[in-house]
Amino acid sequence: MILLHKLNNCEILINAELIESVESSPDTVINLVTGNRFIVRESKEDVEMKVIEYKKKVYSERRILNPIEGFEKK
Numbered sequence: 744m745i746l747l748h749k750l751n752n753c754e755i756l757i758n759a760e761l762i763e764s765v766e767s768s769p770d771t772v773i774n775l776v777t778g779n780r781f782i783v784r785e786s787k788e789d790v791e792m793k794v795i796e797y798k799k800k801v802y803s804e805r806r807i808l809n810p811i812e813g814f815e816k817k
Contacts, residue, residue, distance in 0.1 A: 744759065744797070745757055745793040745794060747773075747781070747784070747790065747793070748785065749781065749782065749783060749784070750770070755781065755783070757773060757775070757781065759793070759797045761777060762774070762775060762794065763775060765787050765790050765791070766787075770782050770783075771784070771785060771790060773790065
């Protein structure tokens, strides 16, 4: 989830995995795959950086499982 601000300065958490597109015309509009749209105060570049930071954090903590680990050949 990334923290953004609506135009009325109300905070909103948006699931970064559901973002389909971000438009800048002149307000920043976030379109989700669910069909929901949010107009936020942050610029398109700020939203992009927040999504990148979110994904870095999530995927760096993820353990990669080795399917061969613990396998004994008989």
